[in-house]
Amino acid sequence: MFKRLMLSAAAASLLAMPAMASGGHDKVKIGFVTTITTGAGIIGKDMVDALNLAMDDMGGKMGGLEVDLIVEDDGFKPGIGKQKTDKLIKQDDVHFITGYLWSHVLLASRKTALDSGKFLISSNAGPSQLAGKLCHKNFFSTSWQNDQTPMAMGEVLNKKGIKSIYVMAPNYAAGKNMVAGVERTFKGKIVGKDMTKWGKDAQLDFSAELAKAKASGAGAIFIFYPGKAGGAFIKQYQQAGLQGKIPLYSVFTVDSIALPKLQKGKLNGVLGSLNTQFWGPDLDTPQNKKFVSGFRKKYGRYPSFYAAQSYDMMYLIKSAVEAVKGDMHNQDGLRAAMEKANFPSVRGKFSYGNNHFPIQNFYLRKVVKDADGNWTTTIVDTVFKNHQDTYASLCKL
Amino acid sequence: MDWGLLITQVLNGMQLGVLLFLLASGLTLVFGIMDFVNLAHGSLYMMGAFFCATLTEWTGSFVLAAFLALPLTALVGLAVEIIVVRKLYRRDHLDHVLATFGLILVFDTAVQFIWGPAGTAIPLPEWLDGRVEILPNIEFPTFRLLIIATGLVVAIALYWIVTHTRTGMLIRAGASNRTMVSALGIDIGKLFLGLFALGAVLAGLAGLMIAPITEASIGMGNEIIIVAFVVIIIGGIGSIKGAFVAALLVGLIDTMGRSFLDSFLKLFMSIQNAETSAPAISAMMIYILMAAVLAFRPQGLFPPKGR
Numbered sequence: 040m041f042k043r044l045m046l047s048a049a050a051a052s053l054l055a056m057p058a059m060a061s062g063g064h065d066k067v068k069i070g071f072v073t074t075i076t077t078g079a080g081i082i083g084k085d086m087v088d089a090l091n092l093a094m095d096d097m098g099g100k101m102g103g104l105e106v107d108l109i110v111e112d113d114g115f116k117p118g119i120g121k122q123k124t125d126k127l128i129k130q131d132d133v134h135f136i137t138g139y140l141w142s143h144v145l146l147a148s149r150k151t152a153l154d155s156g157k158f159l160i161s162s163n164a165g166p167s168q169l170a171g172k173l174c175h176k177n178f179f180s181t182s183w184q185n186d187q188t189p190m191a192m193g194e195v196l197n198k199k200g201i202k203s204i205y206v207m208a209p210n211y212a213a214g215k216n217m218v219a220g221v222e223r224t225f226k227g228k229i230v231g232k233d234m235t236k237w238g239k240d241a242q243l244d245f246s247a248e249l250a251k252a253k254a255s256g257a258g259a260i261f262i263f264y265p266g267k268a269g270g271a272f273i274k275q276y277q278q279a280g281l282q283g284k285i286p287l288y289s290v291f292t293v294d295s296i297a298l299p300k301l302q303k304g305k306l307n308g309v310l311g312s313l314n315t316q317f318w319g320p321d322l323d324t325p326q327n328k329k330f331v332s333g334f335r336k337k338y339g340r341y342p343s344f345y346a347a348q349s350y351d352m353m354y355l356i357k358s359a360v361e362a363v364k365g366d367m368h369n370q371d372g373l374r375a376a377m378e379k380a381n382f383p384s385v386r387g388k389f390s391y392g393n394n395h396f397p398i399q400n401f402y403l404r405k406v407v408k409d410a411d412g413n414w415t416t417t418i419v420d421t422v423f424k425n426h427q428d429t430y431a432s433l434c435k436l
Numbered sequence: 437m438d439w440g441l442l443i444t445q446v447l448n449g450m451q452l453g454v455l456l457f458l459l460a461s462g463l464t465l466v467f468g469i470m471d472f473v474n475l476a477h478g479s480l481y482m483m484g485a486f487f488c489a490t491l492t493e494w495t496g497s498f499v500l501a502a503f504l505a506l507p508l509t510a511l512v513g514l515a516v517e518i519i520v521v522r523k524l525y526r527r528d529h530l531d532h533v534l535a536t537f538g539l540i541l542v543f544d545t546a547v548q549f550i551w552g553p554a555g556t557a558i559p560l561p562e563w564l565d566g567r568v569e570i571l572p573n574i575e576f577p578t579f580r581l582l583i584i585a586t587g588l589v590v591a592i593a594l595y596w597i598v599t600h601t602r603t604g605m606l607i608r609a610g611a612s613n614r615t616m617v618s619a620l621g622i623d624i625g626k627l628f629l630g631l632f633a634l635g636a637v638l639a640g641l642a643g644l645m646i647a648p649i650t651e652a653s654i655g656m657g658n659e660i661i662i663v664a665f666v667v668i669i670i671g672g673i674g675s676i677k678g679a680f681v682a683a684l685l686v687g688l689i690d691t692m693g694r695s696f697l698d699s700f701l702k703l704f705m706s707i708q709n710a711e712t713s714a715p716a717i718s719a720m721m722i723y724i725l726m727a728a729v730l731a732f733r734p735q736g737l738f739p740p741k742g743r
Contacts, residue, residue, distance in 0.1 A: 233698075244649060300554070303557055
């Protein structure tokens with residue numbers, strides 16, 4: 040019995056041999072972890088839409104190999120994000136583990152992903168830990184380090200002559216980085232600070248905090264509220280009568296996801312407001328034109344920066360696969376190719392720092408109406424040129 | 437001491453409190469009188485918000501939409517009672533939890549199908565979107581005042597129904613001794629159906645009142661339902677009066693914690709420690725209160741008589 044089993048197993052493996060030889064690595068497998076469910080699912084959808092657009096633009100192939108894209112939902116929870124990372128490694132055996140909308144999810148999944156020897160590419164979260172002490176040769180970012188965008192905003196506040204600000208952000212890894220970022224560059228006084236509850240049961244009613252901000256007499260309010268919290272905040276800011284009294288400056292809050300909803304809710308106060316970002320839908324680069332027009336054509340709306348970073352991530356991988364001529368075993372070759380950042384990026388040419396975070400420009404953007412009356416942002420100034428994050432010096436790569 | 441800020445925060449706390457009361461009053465009736473654990477109460481809260489959002493879009497008037505959304509939520513409540521809940525009264529609490537957790541998933545997915553994952557904002561008419569000067573130099577958003585007023589009116593109405601009407605007598609009797617009520621020839625099935633629909637309306641009202649401030653979004657009820665359970669445990673299960681007092685208490689404690697705890701902690705802590713620990717402690721305070729109530733007065737502050 041045992042012998043027969045062995046024989047048939049051997050026969051089966053023989054039969055499978057030719058398929059293995061030609062088909063073992065004729066695919067590039069990309070796992071993508073983001074949030075599909077919960078209220079934050081709208082952001083994940085924007086990212087996945089960008090991936091599908093990139094797949095269309097590439098004809099589903101990278102360097103002649105077929106691309107397998109596996110999307111997983113983290114449910115806005117670090118624990119589930121880690122489980123899904125595990126699944127992508129063990130069950131799907133992907134080459135690239137990518138995505139990560141949230142810093143706390145990325146931090147929870149980091150070790151599992153990197154210990155497996157696979158590449159980990161963040162297309163959004165940029166926690167300080169991964170830029171500094173925990174940097175890794177197999178980790179790359181197609182976004183930014185969390186502190187950079189608020190640092191640019193701090194500079195803008197200085198230029199505007201604002202003497203004091205009231206700071207509000209959600210109480211999690213990225214929220215802390217955002218606050219640290221603006222504190223680092225803003226030269227005035229921080230008269231108050233609130234870190235509010237975040238996650239699946241995030242705080243969305245800011246009545247108490249807005250009352251405090253109003254009483255503080257601050258010259259401006261600085262906020263970081265990605266996703267639906269941002270729209271809720273701006274609405275309440277207006278309802279509380281702060282509009283026109285204390286100007287609002289934000290990072291990662293007023294974007295292509297929040298704006299249509301704000302427009303629908305007729306929150307006109309947000310028109311003309313300023314935010315900083317590494318990118319904008321109107322950024323004048325060939326790849327960005329292709330991306331934004333393609334995205335608008337396919338989905339009928341403006342892409343968000345989340346989408347832009349995800350689109351870039353696909354082209355980064357494509358450039359690496361092409362550089363090693365489809366030899367997915369050549370880890371060192373793939374890494375060396377990615378370090379060159381030699382791909383058409385929506386943000387234009389940029390380079391990678393030692394910690395594999397982009398060294399890139401940061402722009403000041405203003406909310407305007409486009410020709411069709413849709414609310415969008417337009418770039419009005421360059422705040423930082425080729426800016427590198429401050430944690431890069433702590434990275435021993 | 438900044439008195440203006442204190443008054444504003446007390447009002448903010450009351451607004452949160454009455455909102456919790458609207459949600460908790462339905463929950464406490466269903467839990468206390470029907471002995472039914474309804475985790476899906478938050479889904480009815482969500483349905484109220486989404487109905488109101490769509491109707492606002494169709495009719496162009498938030499107030500009209502609100503009045504139309506309430507009977508719709510009642511219909512959903514009736515359907516849930518007849519299709520699912522009715523069959524579970526005789527089972528134990530674990531079955532209630534399992535079935536109503538399933539209902540949450542059904543509702544969340546249904547909303548995703550119908551309204552999409554994005555969530556919907558509800559624009560307010562201009563006369564509600566402004567502010568009222570309640571005292572010289574102290575302004576308060578009109579809509580939040582309306583929430584407080586609505587909550588108080590509902591509280592008075594419920595109190596009157598429960599203490600001065602025949603239905604209220606049945607409700608109170610049901611809370612004290614269900615078996616005896618049915619033995620006296622009261623159609624307990626009908627009473628339960630009515631109560632469940634009333635709970636749904638109250639939850640829907642809470643949902644459509646908060647949606648113009650935040651938005652109507654998937655799972656919005658799953659977060660607040662936990663706090664609503666805390667409220668009914670503190671107040672005493674089955675007691676409207678308890679739900680009212682506990683909801684205001686919880687609303688005020690939560691708001692005051694968020695407002696003043698960090699400055700208080702800074703008196704005897706480093707600024708950095710105070711800033712990091714204040715949000716954590718203020719999020720815990722209502723649970724600490726619940727633990728204290730459970731330890732010293734496990735039946736709640738105002739338990740129904742005869743239990």
